[in-house]
Amino acid sequence: MHIISVQNITVKYLQHVLLQNLSITIEEGQHWLITGQSGSGKTVILNVLAGLMKPFAGVIALKEGLGSKNITLVTSRHHFKDKTNTSTNMYYQQRYNSSDADQALTVAQHLESKQPDNIENGYWTIDKVTDLLSLQPLLSKELIKLSNGETKRLRLAAALLSQPQVLLLDDPLSGLDQQTQSRFNTILGALTDSGITVIMSGSGHEIPDVITHVAVLKAGTIVNSLPAHEYSPSKEYQDNNPDITALSSLVKEFPLSQHNWIVNMNYVHVKYDEHVILNNINWQVKPGDHWALFGHNGAGKSTLLSLINGDNPQAYANNIILFDKKRGTGESIWDIKKKTGFVSPELYQYFPTDQTALQVIESGYYDTQGLFRPSSASKRNKAMEWLEALHIEQYATQLLKHIPASAQRLCLLARALIKMPDLLILDEPCQGLDKQQRIHFNQLIDVIMANTGTTLIYVTHYANELPTCINKILALKNGEIVDAAMV
Incomplete structure (x- = not known):
């Protein structure tokens, strides 16, 4: 039985075609990696699956009972807000200025703001995500002071508090050191064990153990899809010497x-x-x-x-x-x-x-x-x-x-x-x-x-x-x- 079925969708932005006649079906028990060169449309697919971009043509069908509120996208760009909660108006140097950094929420405050009112009905709690993603030492730290790897873990923790059935991860391994990448396998295993379907984008050179299938994207369309154990990244790269x-x-x-x-x-x-x-x-x-x-x-x-x-x-x-x-x-x-x-x-x-x-x-x-x-x-x-x-x-x-x-x-x-x-x-x-x-x-x-x-x-x-x-x-x-x- 399919979780998500995408059939022949085309996505345009302004006059640009971003996806062309793209089809992919995610079955129950499957977890997918979408790979391809930068600019091939990986992030666009995730935004479409999350309901943030609408196809110009084609059909997207979700399994019965699955709605957009059950599908959560963790992007590569953060959207942290300061204590005024009015905008993402933090600036780059703010992390190093103590008086200005004080305007940023702490990790604990951010997680509390993401916790839904009906949390008692959900599997993922603040305690669980804090433990799984090793956030305990960071709870009192301002968001703006987090490292890249710490920020990625926090965004994932906040996403889990929404109790997703489908979790979309946009290039989650990028920028992580090798030790954290290894730990990421354990984290993804805990997510899939809880019943979450994982769909992620990435380079294809590091494939987490939970991934069962790979879709290869080129110029806005899927050119190959296969079981993960049959996939090997392309070793052919055209010369692009600098001028x-x-x-x-x-x-x-x-x-x-x-x-x-x-x-x-x-x-x-x-x-x-x-x-x-x-x-x-x-x-x-x-x-x-x-x-x-x-x-x-x-x-x-x-x-x-x-x-x-x-x-x-x-x-x-x-x-x-x-x-x-x-x-x-x-x-x-x-x-x-x-x-x-x-x-x-x-x-x-x-x-x-x-x-x-x-x-x-x-x-x-x-x-x-x-x-x-x-x-x-x-x-x-x-x-x-x-x-x-x-x-x-x-x-x-x-x-x-x-x-x-x-x-x-x-x-x-x-x-x-x-x-x-x-x-x-x-x-x-x-x-x-x-x-x-x-x-x-x-x-x-x-x-x-x-x-x-x-x-x-x-x-x-x-x-x-x-x-x-x-x-x-x-x-x-x-x-x-x-x-x-x-x-």
């Missing part, structure tokens, strides 16, 4: 750094209340260094980066030199940011939803999350040159939120580089991208690093996903340095 000539022309004007130190940290210590985030960090970054930064979810990587890019006020209480100036000796946050380019997969969440790709790139000149002043013709033209060099000029006038994840990431890269920074920080830049896109992104980084004196800090969980230019490694564990070495 070396165009990139070299854009970066030729990058000045060589005149600094002795990009970063010089001595016995840096950061804590919130009694919780130590970083302990006795000694780290020196010189001009032209290309560092890889490793660490499990919650190891302190994001906090370490926040001390460097000017977002964390605890820098003033520590012995930190950035670009040859000690923090607290008169430099402003804007002095630091104009020398630093920053890319993170979560950063796009903090841009206004009405910003086009071209506007986002131009905003890099002003270090603002969005363009809030009249566009400059010369700066707009330079932003367009970056779009063309990265072969994403077709998205120039499209809203950032509507373009594929791979193009979003390249827009953020162009935004970071347009001001010709001394330091480029890439915080898990390839999260959510398929293998071909990861290779292409890292090839771009190698070309840029080879043609400039820019210093690089590259954060990832996976050593096999680094660009070849990396020449130094720093590893964190529980807020302390456990390895620092030359490659």
Whole structure:
């Protein structure tokens, strides 16, 4: 008996066809992975199944008694609200400013707000989801201070409180360290044991044990569906080499750094209340260094980066030199940011939803999350040159939120580089991208690093996903340095 039957649906947005004559049937006892290249339509399918997008044509049939209120989607984008409960108006730096972070709900408050009135009739309670997803140590922590992995666990916990019969997970493994990915198998097992049908999107390179079937998506339609044990991810990736000539022309004007130190940290210590985030960090970054930064979810990587890019006020209480100036000796946050380019997969969440790709790139000149002043013709033209060099000029006038994840990431890269920074920080830049896109992104980084004196800090969980230019490694564990070495 089917849980969900989708027959020949077509989904359009504006004039774009997102799904074309797509069919899939989910039977009782089955749990599906939907895979395919970034931009193939995986997230669109989940939104359709959740009832958030309506097909232009075709039929969707649910089993008797199953309604949209019993189907819950956990997206890759959070929708946390502050204590006013009026909007998702938190900003990126808020997590590091104690007075502003106080406006954010705690994990416990967020879960309480998601608990339905008739919770006594449901299997999943706050105690159960807290135990399953190891949230007990986080209950008093503000939402804005959560790491990427912690945020994913909380979103899943909140979803379970709605007592879903079908749980849709949009790329849940992306951005998780290997230990957390392993634990995710146990979590999914508990969900399916409780009677939940799981349908998730993902790369296809990591398939949880509970998955019984795989659907392969290409250009908005399912080209193959088969039992999970018969599936193997494609190993064929077409060449997509970067435009070396165009990139070299854009970066030729990058000045060589005149600094002795990009970063010089001595016995840096950061804590919130009694919780130590970083302990006795000694780290020196010189001009032209290309560092890889490793660490499990919650190891302190994001906090370490926040001390460097000017977002964390605890820098003033520590012995930190950035670009040859000690923090607290008169430099402003804007002095630091104009020398630093920053890319993170979560950063796009903090841009206004009405910003086009071209506007986002131009905003890099002003270090603002969005363009809030009249566009400059010369700066707009330079932003367009970056779009063309990265072969994403077709998205120039499209809203950032509507373009594929791979193009979003390249827009953020162009935004970071347009001001010709001394330091480029890439915080898990390839999260959510398929293998071909990861290779292409890292090839771009190698070309840029080879043609400039820019210093690089590259954060990832996976050593096999680094660009070849990396020449130094720093590893964190529980807020302390456990390895620092030359490659």
